[in-house]
Amino acid sequence: MSEERHQISPGDMRPSQLIQGFGPGSILSMEHDAVMILGCQVWPKKDPENKRYEILKHPHLTKLLNVTHLRMPFSRGGARVIPAISFPQWGVCKKCKILQKHDRTPPKKSGFSCYHCNKKGDHGKLVHSRLVVICERGHIDEFPWEEWLHKRSPDKKCPKSKDPMMKFYAQERSSGLGDYAIKCLNCTAWTTLTGSTDKKKFDEMPRCSGRSPWLSDHIEKGGCIDKKTKQPSMVRGIQIRAPSLYYPLTISAIKIPQWAHPVFDRLVDENDESKLEETIRTLRRNNLQFSNIVDTLRTDFQVIENILKEQKKNDGIEISDEGIKKEIIEKLEQYFTDTVDDDIPNQIEILNQEFDDIQSIQNTKGKRYENEFQLQTSDITGEDNLKKYLSSLKQISRITTISALYGFTRSEPPDPLSPNEDKMQRVTTSTHKHEQKWLPGVQNVGEGVFFSLNPDKLEKWEILDDVKKRCSTIIESQAKNAQPRDEKRRKEIEDRYNERFILLHTLSHLIIKQMARYAGYNEASLKERIYWDNDERNGILIYASSGTSEGSLGGLVRLGQSDEFARILNDSIKKSRSCSRDPICGETDPVDDKKRRLGGSIKLTGSACHSCCIVPETSCAFFNQLLDRWTVSESGFFRDFE
Numbered sequence: 001m002s003e004e005r006h007q008i009s010p011g012d013m014r015p016s017q018l019i020q021g022f023g024p025g026s027i028l029s030m031e032h033d034a035v036m037i038l039g040c041q042v043w044p045k046k047d048p049e050n051k052r053y054e055i056l057k058h059p060h061l062t063k064l065l066n067v068t069h070l071r072m073p074f075s076r077g078g079a080r081v082i083p084a085i086s087f088p089q090w091g092v093c094k095k096c097k098i099l100q101k102h103d104r105t106p107p108k109k110s111g112f113s114c115y116h117c118n119k120k121g122d123h124g125k126l127v128h129s130r131l132v133v134i135c136e137r138g139h140i141d142e143f144p145w146e147e148w149l150h151k152r153s154p155d156k157k158c159p160k161s162k163d164p165m166m167k168f169y170a171q172e173r174s175s176g177l178g179d180y181a182i183k184c185l186n187c188t189a190w191t192t193l194t195g196s197t198d199k200k201k202f203d204e205m206p207r208c209s210g211r212s213p214w215l216s217d218h219i220e221k222g223g224c225i226d227k228k229t230k231q232p233s234m235v236r237g238i239q240i241r242a243p244s245l246y247y248p249l250t251i252s253a254i255k256i257p258q259w260a261h262p263v264f265d266r267l268v269d270e271n272d273e274s275k276l277e278e279t280i281r282t283l284r285r286n287n288l289q290f291s292n293i294v295d296t297l298r299t300d301f302q303v304i305e306n307i308l309k310e311q312k313k314n315d316g317i318e319i320s321d322e323g324i325k326k327e328i329i330e331k332l333e334q335y336f337t338d339t340v341d342d343d344i345p346n347q348i349e350i351l352n353q354e355f356d357d358i359q360s361i362q363n364t365k366g367k368r369y370e371n372e373f374q375l376q377t378s379d380i381t382g383e384d385n386l387k388k389y390l391s392s393l394k395q396i397s398r399i400t401t402i403s404a405l406y407g408f409t410r411s412e413p414p415d416p417l418s419p420n421e422d423k424m425q426r427v428t429t430s431t432h433k434h435e436q437k438w439l440p441g442v443q444n445v446g447e448g449v450f451f452s453l454n455p456d457k458l459e460k461w462e463i464l465d466d467v468k469k470r471c472s473t474i475i476e477s478q479a480k481n482a483q484p485r486d487e488k489r490r491k492e493i494e495d496r497y498n499e500r501f502i503l504l505h506t507l508s509h510l511i512i513k514q515m516a517r518y519a520g521y522n523e524a525s526l527k528e529r530i531y532w533d534n535d536e537r538n539g540i541l542i543y544a545s546s547g548t549s550e551g552s553l554g555g556l557v558r559l560g561q562s563d564e565f566a567r568i569l570n571d572s573i574k575k576s577r578s579c580s581r582d583p584i585c586g587e588t589d590p591v592d593d594k595k596r597r598l599g600g601s602i603k604l605t606g607s608a609c610h611s612c613c614i615v616p617e618t619s620c621a622f623f624n625q626l627l628d629r630w631t632v633s634e635s636g637f638f639r640d641f642e
Contacts (some may be wrong), residue, residue: 013082015072015442019250023405023440024427025138026246027087027212032111034128034240036087039215040428041436055440058402059334060350061253070404070441083099087213088129088142088240092168093117095124098167099145099182131196132247133235134410136209138238138425139224143237145208148196150180150189151204161186199236200602207232215429236411249407249414249424253350254529254541255400255443256357257372263331264302264306276300284336290329301328311360348496348533355531355539358394358450374398383566389454389638392539395560398449401545404441416622447513448543449560452531453504453637461637462499470630471499473590474606478625500614501532502606503631507624508540509613510572510632515542518568520555523614573641576632579612590628606630 013022013385022028024039044052056070075082089101093114102112110125117124129144147156158164164186171179177193184190195201210220224233238245267277276297282504283293294301305324312319362377364370378393380386386393407424414424428436461467479493508528516523519542531539544556559568579585588607606628608614612623630636 011032014604016444018073018440019244019248019403019405021248023248023408025140025212025408025425026248027132027240028084029128030206031085032109034088035084036213038085039426040438040440042216044081056402056443057484058253058255060353061251061402061404064251064350065404065406065439065517067439070402071438072442073440075136085213086128088132090129090142090145091126093124093126095122096493097168099168100126101142103629123557130239130241130242131193131237132245133202133205134238135209135210135224135233135235136226137224137233137301137423138408139208139210139212139220139233140410141209141211141213141235142526143196145182147205149191149628150187151191152189156204156206158184158187158189187247196237197239197242199234202234202236205235208235212425214427218429222444225278226294231421238411244411244413247413248405249409250403251347251350252403254354254402255373255402256354257363261331261360262304262311264326264335267335280332280336290332290336291325293332294325294328303329351529351531352533352537354529354541355537358396358539358541359392359452370390371398372400374620377524378562378565380562383562385569385641386562389457389569390451391454392450392452393560393562393565394450395543395557396450396543397554397557399446399448399543399545401444401446401543403444404439404442413473413623429616437638443547446543446545446617447554447557448541449556449565450539450541451565452539455536455538458500458503458637461503467499467631467636468636470590470606470628471502474502474626474628497626498532499631500538501530502628503637504530504532504538504540504633506576506608506613506627506629507572507637508542509615509620509624509627510629511540511568512542512615512619514560514571514575515556518555518564519544519559524598524618526556526615526619526620528619530621572610573632573638575612576636577628577631577634578637579607579609581609581611585609585612586629 006148013028015342018037022037024037028035028037053071053073056072058070064067064456086102089103090099091102092099095117096114096115098116100114100115112126114122114124114126129143132140133143134140144156144167146158146164149164150156150158164184167183167185169181169183177196179192181192182188206222210224211221212218225231226519227232251630268278279297279300280293283296288296305321305328308324308327309319312324358375359551361375364375366371376395376397378388378395381392405427407425407426409425412423427440440529475494475497478497479490505528508530512523512526512528515521516526519526525544526546527543529543530540531537531541542556559565586607588604605625606629608624609629613627613629617623632638633642
């Protein structure tokens, strides 16, 4: 369908807003109109002078999302990039108060004109409707004004006219919907907007059309069918500025430079007289495979092989010559083709790769590209508590994060523990004519502190009976609450999360609260990344980032010094042992059903509340779920902490 489109200018939206709440499928209120951001498949495709987008690449992130790259708009300013359409199309004339539907032609600077006033020679202007309807599967449509007004009629239509004239009244007593009313000027129908956002009031209203305006008005084939009832899905009214209209689905990754590996160190070595990088590029132009290149340049790669063997030996890892060769080939492919062959099925694998990279880097000082990623390992041997409970502590004075938007939900926020794809809508669509190869993204720069716990001490703590019993109960409760009717997804949650995660997640929140006191950032500015699995990985990265080129105040990385972090850890452990809402918070026992019940409802977490462990949702990647300060306090991992 051909239609006139708006073009969103740089002044209307920041790149981060595109990811956080105003991506394709969302509604943006402008001065004289409300617009819906269109799907990426209709965005400008060519950008020869790089005026519209900055191209972002992350090998693991793009492979997971099945795209070649991400695009961050407005990075160079000036160009109008993002297309949009007027939505909703219904509006009210400021002068005559008649409800009417305007076309989608972008309005003049003064806004849309009233059809009825224009016929009389007046100059009435339209104000867009505040209401639309959505279904739980993410479709959206115009509010059924005629049906709502004539809901007492048998066919929900005006008996006097096929195109009734409806007048809007505002009693101006308050801003509530109950103070607004509509009246049919063709019959006697009259009603208020009370209950217009209540799903129960839509039993007799038209069912979901399956409409997706952001995908060029795509209508779902076969209609929108509720998988539970096998009937057309019900809709409910919602205000266009309501938070539940649009919950973005994003995924992020840290951009750790390729050179943080012996292969890359050798390739970018300015003192290398053999010009290894240049030689490989020449061989590549002759269509030589990387495996053959390694064999051809045996002498040059012998140095790298010896370094890798020594590193593996020091880490207690046995690896064959073939394994060393395979690792070198993988890094060469990554460097010269910007791709990875490793299977990255989910974000857990991205986190695992990040953990391995951060742990392997000791210091970036003197590296050729240290302006991209700066890390320094802190010496913890002088601090008794750090030496006893931590295995590593690292200051990251420059860190780059890349986030991608790939979908969204409406009505209900996505479950961070096990997203329900049935309720997810995509921000783009691929057809036989157009295969979408990119998604919207944003890049931020900042600083952070990384640390990992003592693995031996952690393994001994995890197998304790009281720990396993308490943590498994919390995880099972969360799984049943998140997906009560889906046994498969419940099993996924129970398999993915464990005692280690609850400990790390709770400790992360406690430290965020303490760092905010000393670092010059507020809690909402700090973010967490939790690294865990059932084997050797455990770690926490707390970082701050912004869209500016600097992105750092320096206050956070300073807290990564061993003496400063010892103070942070000490304060966090002390705070875990008491809460202003004790005894209610502290005496919560997930195992004891009676002590889990607060106000008739089951408390899904352990000992955790806003006074002790809960942080702003901008900081937490898991919606403040799976927390229990019992795991940190004197009964938990730090039970003998002095």
